Amino acid sequence: MDISAFDYHLPSELIAQEPADQRDHSRLLIVDRRSQSIREGIFSDAPDLLDEGDLLVLNDTFVFPARLLGRKEPGGAAIEMLLLESMSNEEWEVIAYRASRLKEGVRVVFSDRLFCEVIRPLGDGKFHVRFTWEGEWNQTLAEHGLIPLPPYIERSGRRSSELDRERYQTVFARHRRQYDSAAAPTASLHFTDQVFQQLRDRGIETAYVTLRIGLDTFLPVREDRVEDHVIHSEAYSIPPETAAQINETLARGKRVIAVGTTVVRTLESAADGQGRVRAGENRSRLYIYPGYRFKVVKSMFTNFHLPRTTLLLLISAFMGDDLRRESYEYAVRSRFRFYSYGDSMLIL
Numbered sequence: 001m002d003i004s005a006f007d008y009h010l011p012s013e014l015i016a017q018e019p020a021d022q023r024d025h026s027r028l029l030i031v032d033r034r035s036q037s038i039r040e041g042i043f044s045d046a047p048d049l050l051d052e053g054d055l056l057v058l059n060d061t062f063v064f065p066a067r068l069l070g071r072k073e074p075g076g077a078a079i080e081m082l083l084l085e086s087m088s089n090e091e092w093e094v095i096a097y098r099a100s101r102l103k104e105g106v107r108v109v110f111s112d113r114l115f116c117e118v119i120r121p122l123g124d125g126k127f128h129v130r131f132t133w134e135g136e137w138n139q140t141l142a143e144h145g146l147i148p149l150p151p152y153i154e155r156s157g158r159r160s161s162e163l164d165r166e167r168y169q170t171v172f173a174r175h176r177r178q179y180d181s182a183a184a185p186t187a188s189l190h191f192t193d194q195v196f197q198q199l200r201d202r203g204i205e206t207a208y209v210t211l212r213i214g215l216d217t218f219l220p221v222r223e224d225r226v227e228d229h230v231i232h233s234e235a236y237s238i239p240p241e242t243a244a245q246i247n248e249t250l251a252r253g254k255r256v257i258a259v260g261t262t263v264v265r266t267l268e269s270a271a272d273g274q275g276r277v278r279a280g281e282n283r284s285r286l287y288i289y290p291g292y293r294f295k296v297v298k299s300m301f302t303n304f305h306l307p308r309t310t311l312l313l314l315i316s317a318f319m320g321d322d323l324r325r326e327s328y329e330y331a332v333r334s335r336f337r338f339y340s341y342g343d344s345m346l347i348l
Contacts, residue, residue, distance in 0.1 A: 001226040001290065006316065007307045008328050015152050016341035019167040024192045027336055027343040031327050033319055034348070038330050043190045043344050044198075046301075052203035053254040054299075055245055059185040059262045060208040062173040065145025065165075066182045070110035072102065079108050081116075082148055084126070084182055084214050085235075089137075091130050093122065095215060102127060110144050148182045150340055168340070174210070179237060181213040186303045186340045187260030207245045211236040211262045211284065220308040231287035231310060236266045243270070243279035246296065250275065255298040261311050264288070264297050264318070271295040289313040290321055300347045304331060304338040319347050 020026045024044040031038050041049070050056075066083040080097040087093060094116075096102055102118055109115040113134040120128050133140045147164045149155065155164075170188040199206060212235045221229045246256055246267065258264045269284035270277045275295040287310065300318060305311040316324045327345070336343045 003221050003224060003226055003308050005321070006221075006226075006309075006312050008325075008332075010307075010332060010338060014332065014335065014338050014342075016337040016339060016343075017153055019163070019189070019341045020337075020343075022192070023167070023171070023190050024195050026190050029327060029331055029336060029343065029345040030348065031319060031323065031345060032348045033323065036323060038327055040334070044192075044195060046344075046346060047195065047198040047202050047204060049346060049348070050199070050202065050204050050257065051255070053205075053249070053252060054257055055205045055207060055249040055254065056199065056257045056259055056301075057207050057209060057242070057246065057263050057267065058170075058172065058188050058191070058259040059211050059213075059266070060170070060172055060174045061179055061181040061185060061210050061212055061262075062175040063147065063169050063182070063184045064175075064177075064180040065141055066148045066180075067146040068110050068114075068144060069146070070108045070115070073107045073109055077101070081108065081129075082182055082215065083145075085212070086177060087128065090132070091119070091128065092116075094127050094129050095125050096127055097125070099125065099127070114140055114144050150183070152339060153341065172208070174208075176210070179210045179212045179235065182215055183213045184340065185211075185213060185260045185262050187301045187344065189340075190301075190344050191259070205245060205249070207242040209236060209238045209242055209263060209266045211266045213262055220306070221310060221313070226289050226313060229287065229310070231285060233283045233285045234262075234265070235281070235283050236269070237281045238266065238270055238277065238279050240279040243277045246277045250296070256296055257299040257301065258297045259301045261300075261302060261305075261314050264294075264300060264314060267296040268294060288317050290317045292317045294318065302345050302347065303340065304328070304336065304342055304345065306339065315347070 026043045028041040028043045068081045070079050082095045085093045106118045116129040116131045168184050223229050265284045269286045
């Protein structure tokens with residue numbers, strides 16, 4: 001399967017640079033796989049499209065201020081570093097930009113109270129580093145770190161705003177260092193307390209999993225053949241009560257509705273041969289592309305994804321590639337807003 005089949009043209013002005021005025025006022029593209037139909041709505045009306053007894057599953061990961069701007073010693077060259085995964089209290093896997101001469105033993109200074117030393121390069125711009133700081137780590141990071149916005153969201157000096165600190169975070173995020181993320185589960189950014197109340201009023205249940213989202217999620221597939229791509233792995237956790245809710249919902253013949261591709265990967269990774277979800281902590285290495293047979297997820301909320309990414313491959317597998325093309329062409333033609341701060345899609 002050629003990756004060029006998962007390309008599309010997007011006018012740059014459709015890439016959302018700011019969130020909607022209110023989270024749940026985003027537009028909603030409603031795609032029905034059974035009728036092969038497409039229609040529009042507003043996200044705040046989404047609960048009316050679901051049925052009593054359905055279960056929404058969301059990713060409650062917390063986006064931490066993972067971007068650090070510093071200077072290399074000696075020489076003073078500017079370095080931008082993104083924290084990816086904690087390896088111990090002080091040691092992290094990071095990705096560094098403008099870092100061609102970043103070698104073992106080099107020190108990067110972020111302030112007079114925070115610096116790191118490179119332990120070893122890991123390849124592909126990634127490094128194993130050891131941090132030294134004064135005070136409490138979370139407070140230090142809050143003072144010096146920036147929200148890790150995707151590069152297609154333009155900010156002056158690449159600095160995130162106070163609005164980004166609030167809106168590039170879900171209203172239900174849970175801070176646990178081992179599962180904090182360098183990117184948001186963007187399909188969940190549209191949910192508000194009011195929407196959750198509407199869901200409860202309609203008898204629609206919610207449950208939570210946690211999957212730590214890294215930058216690899218958004219990288220394009222570089223191989224010409226889809227099948228040759230090697231998927232990244234991501235740590236996830238499924239509480240026993242969530243697994244029980246999912247399995248009971250499926251046993252009753254109701255829908256498990258994933259909010260975002262990260263939830264899809266989590267649930268499908270944790271499903272056994274009979275489609276029952278197992279609780280626990282693990283890493284997802286599941287690569288979903290057209291031809292995959294879904295075991296758990298029956299419907300999905302998602303944002304619009306970049307061309308040639310594993311995210312676009314996943315939704316193509318879920319909705320069928322012809323319907324995916326038609327949906328994206330409709331969204332471009334109708335001036336929907338794309339990517340992280342963009343509009344939403346519900347695939348029924």
